[in-house]
Amino acid sequence: MIRGKERFITQLYILVDFIFIQISFFIAWFSRFYLIDNEQLGSYLPLSSYFLWNLVYSIIYILIAFVIGLYVPKRKAKFAIEIAKIFQAHLFSLFVLLSILFTVKNIDISRLFLVIYFILGVLSAVIYRYIVKQSLRSLRSKGFNRQFVLILGAGSIGKRYMRNLMKHPEYGLEVIGFLDDYRTEYCSDDYFQKQILGKLNTLDKILNERVVDEVVVALPLTAFTKYQQIIMICEKAGVRVSIVPDFYDILPASPHFEKFGDLPIINVRDVPLDEFVNRILKRAFDIAFSLLAIILTSPLLLMIAIGVKLTSPGPILFKQERVGLNRRTFNMYKFRSMNYMPELVSNTEWTVENDPRRTKFGTFLRKTSLDELPQFFNVLKGDMSVVGPRPERPYFVEQFKEEVPKYMIKHQVSPGITGWAQVCGLRGDTSIENRIEHDIYYIENWTLLFDVKIILKTIVNGFMNKNAY
Structure with a gap:
């Protein structure tokens, strides 16, 4: 039904995006100047001028969406990534439009209109794309719009790739079989034996006789000399080629390729916040x-500051050295919740249940996480982020990096006031290994919406923490 028209459907998104931007424009115009305040209509530019700038915005949006890859096929991509790109495209388009308006000294545009216009543009794009994506996934899971995959290599990697596809019928990818030179050695399983269509030298014949949309190369490194011939055969037949590296098992979950000059380089971990745009x-x-x-x-x-001062002698704020981005140390602020003590003691001793060092007011602050509020000033300084892995003291970092594999990966992004591990219940006296697993998942899957989700979960779950001592 849709097979062979993926490029057309992708290009159709351009037209639909353009239409929805126009719809957003007229709704925003009507809402601003007729529903909210029609008396202000005469003090702004006429509708024709607004519409002209709307067309400029539409063109800018489509160009930016092209550049950031919003119009490329994304059958296997997460929808959260698509949402992030939609938001980026609209945000950058708005910045460019405002820059143009400032340059041409045409600034008599309602700011409230721009806010409504922007919100409607983002929401309409997200909603209609979600509906389309879910509809396509439903059709694919029922057998429509299938794409057919041929796997080269019936070893452990090839089998794992096939099992992954079988777990996701919504992708609409169907394995038609394997090609392998050592079928008896790798395939004692009768099911996989029946899936083997022949040896690698039959690839040209299979591509000519069968409908194949993609060839997945899952061969061991010992077969590396065959890769060039395989790619040439596939490209001659007009078939896409993907390669699953033989060192798959030793790579993290999300490696990606980079270009250094004309050399492709595998970066063993994909960190979205390495990209300048995402960091901004x-x-x-x-x-x-x-x-x-x-x-x-x-x-x-102010009330907490007074409470700390009245309930125990010492400073209101407690500053403690923590390890942050790129293993650099910084002073993290908290409301003091313990009796004043030498810095060496506070930096090397772990807080325990019924810790005698705590004040009564401090116990309340720690249980409710109100002692963390001054860390918003750390965020303004740039030492921390609102969301990210929680920072630890240098003394314990030195211990954990020897005891917990991958512990230091958390320092590839800025530490946060709250994080994915914390909203999943991993606070205080909980498993360091589980926390690191959650931190790495956050680092590799970061989007702005993921940050918003974590903040909302922090608010919904409340600030009370049974593990906070």
Whole structure:
């Protein structure tokens, strides 16, 4: 039904995006100037000027969406990634439009209109694309719009690839069989024996006789000399080629390729925040959110400061050295919850249940996590992020990096006030190994929406923590 038209469908997104931007424009215009305040209509540019700039915005959006890969086929991609790209495309388009308006000194545009226009543009794109994606996945899981895959290599990697496809029928990918030169050695399983169509030298024949959309090379490194011939045969037949590396088992979950000059390089871990655009987005979000949090909680901050001062002698704030981004140390702020003690003791002793060093007011602060509020100032300084792996003291970092494999990976991103591990219940006296697994998942799967999800879960779950001592 849809087979062979994926490129057309992808290009159709351009037209639909353009249409939805126009719909968003007229709804935003009507909402701003007729539903909210029609008396202000005369003080702004006429509808024709607004519509002209809307067309400029639409063109900018489509160009940016092309550049960031929003119009490429994404059958196996996560929808969260698509949402992030939609948001990026609209945000950058808005910045470019505002820059143009400032340059041509045409700034009589309602800011409220722009906010409504932007929100409607993002929401409409996300909603309609979600509906389309879910509809296509439903059709694929029922056998429509299938794509057929031929796997070269029936060893452990080839079998694992096939099992992964079988777990995701919504991708619409069907394995038609394997090609392998050593069928008896690798395939004692009768099921896989029946799936073997022949040896590697029959690839040309299979591609001519069968419908094949993609060839997946899952061969051992000992067969590396055959790769070039395999790729030439596939490209001659117009079939896509993917390679599953033989060192798959030793790589992390999300390796990716980079270009260094004309050399392809495998980066063993894909960190989305390594990209400049993502770092800018996260930093802008951190600044806006932390400023808002400080303003809204300022009365509470004052009350806690007075409470700390009245209940025990010593400073209001407690500064402690922590390890942050790229293993650099910084001073993390907290409201003091313990009796004043030498810095060496606080930096090397673990807090335990019924810790005698805590004050009564400090126990309340720790249980409710209110002692963490000053860390929003760390976020403004750039030492921390709102969301990220929790930072640890240098003394314990030195211990954990020897005891817990991959512990130091958490320092590839900025530490956070809250994180994926924390909202999943891994706070206080819990498994360091489980925390690191969650931190690495966050690092490899970061999106701005993931940050928002973690913040919402932090709020919904509440700040009470039974493991906080």
